[in-house]
Amino acid sequence: MPNVNSGKINLLRIAPPLGASTSMAITFSQLLALSPFHAARVEKIACYHCDEKMRQTKALYVKFNGQQRAVCCHGCMAILQTIERNDMIEDYLAARSMQIDVR
Structure with missing residues (x-):
C-alpha cells in the first residue's frame, strides 16, 4: 500500500526467480495474480442445472429434490x-444421467 503520509509512493519490489535477470519486468496480470483479492483465488463451483462455472459467493440457492442446490x-x-x-424430478434426473459431456 502506498505511504501517503510522507508524500512519497513506495513501489512494490518483486524479487526475480532464481536464475532470472535482475531487470525482470512484470506484467499487470502477474502483479494481479499476487494480490490476495485476485479472482483466481476465489472458489468456483458449477451450476446444478447448466454446469456454468461461477464464484461460490455469487451463487443462488434453490431447494430441489429435498436438497439445497447452487444455480448461476x-x-x-x-x-x-x-x-x-x-x-418431473425423476424424468429430469434420468435425462441428466444420460447426458453426454462433449467438452
Missing part, C-alpha cells in the same frame, strides 16, 4: 422450481 441465475432456478412443481 434466476433462469436455472426457475427451471428447477418448475420441474419440481410439475412432479
Whole structure:
C-alpha cells in the first residue's frame, strides 16, 4: 500500500526467480495474480442445472429434490422450481444421467 503520509509512493519490489535477470519486468496480470483479492483465488463451483462455472459467493440457492442446490441465475432456478412443481424430478434426473459431456 502506498505511504501517503510522507508524500512519497513506495513501489512494490518483486524479487526475480532464481536464475532470472535482475531487470525482470512484470506484467499487470502477474502483479494481479499476487494480490490476495485476485479472482483466481476465489472458489468456483458449477451450476446444478447448466454446469456454468461461477464464484461460490455469487451463487443462488434453490431447494430441489429435498436438497439445497447452487444455480448461476434466476433462469436455472426457475427451471428447477418448475420441474419440481410439475412432479418431473425423476424424468429430469434420468435425462441428466444420460447426458453426454462433449467438452
